[in-house]
Amino acid sequence: xxxxxxxxxxxxxxxxxxxxxxxxxxxxxxxxxxxxxxxxxxxxxxxxxxxxxxxxxxxxxxxxxxxxxxxxxxxxxxxxxxxxxxxxxxxxxxxxxxxxxxxxxxxxxxxxxxxxxxxxxxxxxxxxxxxxxxxxxxxxxxxxxxxxxxxxxxxxxxxxxxxxxxxxxxxxxxxxxxxxxxxxxxxxxxxxxxxxxxxxxxxxxxxxxxxxxxxxxxxxxxxxxxxxxxxxxxxxxxxxxxxxxxxxxxxxxxxxxxxxxxxxxxxxxxxxxxxxxxxxxxxxxxxxxxxxxxxxxxxxxxxxxxxxxxxxxxxxxxxxxxxxxxxxxxxxxxxxxxxxxxxxxxxxxxxxxxxxxxxxxxxxxxxxxxxxxxxxxxxxxxxxxxx
Amino acid sequence: xxxxxxxxxxxxxxxxxxxxxxxxxxxxxxxxxxxxxxxxxxxxxxxxxxxxxxxxxxxxxxxxxxxxxxxxxxxxxxxxx
Numbered sequence: 140x141x142x143x144x145x146x147x148x149x150x151x152x153x154x155x156x157x158x159x160x161x162x163x164x165x166x167x168x169x170x171x172x173x174x175x176x177x178x179x180x181x182x183x184x185x186x187x188x189x190x191x192x193x194x195x196x197x198x199x200x201x202x203x204x205x206x207x208x209x210x211x212x213x214x215x216x217x218x219x220x221x222x223x224x225x226x227x228x229x230x231x232x233x234x235x236x237x238x239x240x241x242x243x244x245x246x247x248x249x250x251x252x253x254x255x256x257x258x259x260x261x262x263x264x265x266x267x268x269x270x271x272x273x274x275x276x277x278x279x280x281x282x283x284x285x286x287x288x289x290x291x292x293x294x295x296x297x298x299x300x301x302x303x304x305x306x307x308x309x310x311x312x313x314x315x316x317x318x319x320x321x322x323x324x325x326x327x328x329x330x331x332x333x334x335x336x337x338x339x340x341x342x343x344x345x346x347x348x349x350x351x352x353x354x355x356x357x358x359x360x361x362x363x364x365x366x367x368x369x370x371x372x373x374x375x376x377x378x379x380x381x382x383x384x385x386x387x388x389x390x391x392x393x394x395x396x397x398x399x400x401x402x403x404x405x406x407x408x409x410x411x412x413x414x415x416x417x418x419x420x421x422x423x424x425x426x427x428x429x430x431x432x433x434x435x436x437x438x439x440x441x442x443x444x445x446x447x448x449x450x451x452x453x454x455x456x457x458x459x460x461x462x463x464x465x466x467x468x469x470x471x472x473x474x475x476x477x478x479x480x481x482x483x484x485x486x487x488x489x490x491x492x493x494x495x496x497x498x499x500x501x502x503x504x505x506x507x508x509x510x511x512x513x514x515x516x517x518x519x520x521x522x523x524x525x526x
Numbered sequence: 527x528x529x530x531x532x533x534x535x536x537x538x539x540x541x542x543x544x545x546x547x548x549x550x551x552x553x554x555x556x557x558x559x560x561x562x563x564x565x566x567x568x569x570x571x572x573x574x575x576x577x578x579x580x581x582x583x584x585x586x587x588x589x590x591x592x593x594x595x596x597x598x599x600x601x602x603x604x605x606x607x
Contacts (some may be wrong), residue, residue: 331589332559333564334569336584336587384529468547471546471547471548
């Protein structure tokens with residue numbers, strides 16, 4: 140395999156940052172390309188304050204390496220970081236701003252070349268390999284000879300440049316999310332029993348038309364500070380969501396404003412104000428066709444593979460804008476492996492995909508797409524790409 | 527339905543819906559608010575309303591009525607008895 144060229148990673152979210160760090164630590168020259176102005180991806184931009192996928196159902200770390208380092212670094216950076224059980228799954232509560240600061244520092248230290256506000260716009264294939272890729276940034280095109288390319292864009296934006304046949308068929312069906320981080324809430328306002336009335340008030344307002352129907356399944360959760368609450372709204376992502384992202388975001392923001400106004404009339408929320416608004420989060424927007432396609436059965440039955448890249452135990456978490464979230468937990472004590480072949484795009488020797496756009500069916504993706512698993516997948520893909 | 531039967535059903539619902547497989551079901555006096563968040567307590571309330579045909583008003587959302595499996599059962603028994 141050619142040792143010349145760079146490992147080019149598309150998307151600086153959980154999977155992309157992990158891939159870039161792993162490849163750089165393995166000695167490769169790495170270029171990380173991110174469309175938005177900053178690194179951090181869904182966790183930092185969409186305001187995910189509960190990092191799932193790091194732990195099994197007993198609360199033990201599933202993977203060593205970068206996911207374990209991340210949990211450790213977040214704890215050291217902020218004493219408010221902590222492990223918590225939600226339902227039957229464990230998450231790491233962490234401040235999205237702290238997360239961004241920690242990972243930004245890691246990338247710098249590892250010598251990863253980060254290009255923000257940039258996109259991979261062309262990939263050139265010859266003899267079953269990606270030989271080069273073009274990155275557009277601020278109107279300028281930069282061409283990089285490719286040692287390997289890793290698509291960690293979440294929606295397979297790089298792989299789709301090489302043709303739709305490299306993608307799994309089937310429409311996107313998962314609802315997206317918009318998170319508002321509120322401050323100025325009376326401490327404990329969300330804790331039962333008081334919080335039950337808050338959640339119920341929201342539900343009934345959505346049921347009788349005082350709030351948009353999507354608010355019926357809004358998720359409210361305590362934040363990192365005593366006066367903080369995270370409000371997550373469900374957003375329908377239609378098939379043409381790419382073209383309509385601005386409109387969908389605008390509508391979701393309007394709904395968020397109405398919910399916030401409504402909450403200000405509820406006990407404990409009189410002083411609540413929006414501190415931050417997340418970017419529209421897309422849970423599923425395209426999966427690649429890999430050498431192996433991880434299935435819902437693999438997930439539920441705790442599949443094991445000789446080429447295991449990492450472990451995951453997250454429930455199959457399906458979001459629907461009308462009916463809300465459904466969580467299908469794996470049997471007690473079960474975890475499954477993601478094989479490296481599910482991160483390897485079929486038919487192209489040096490093209491990988493990690494994170495939300497891995498090679499999986501819709502059910503398996505609904506489990507494996509979780510941030511902690513994306514870190515582990517990204518690390519495995521980055522290491523493999525640098526070999 | 528006796529209070530003991532109601533309590534048993536509530537316990538099974540809480541364990542089956544919110545607790546890990548294999549975890550001990552909650553004892554009658556265990557503090558539910560220590561293990562359930564508000565969304566989960568609301569799911570419990572909605573279930574209680576549907577299953578037992580009782581109305582849980584906002585004023586009823588208290589630790590005295592909902593704070594443990596035993597208290598939920600007593601609340602339901604008082605409304606249905």
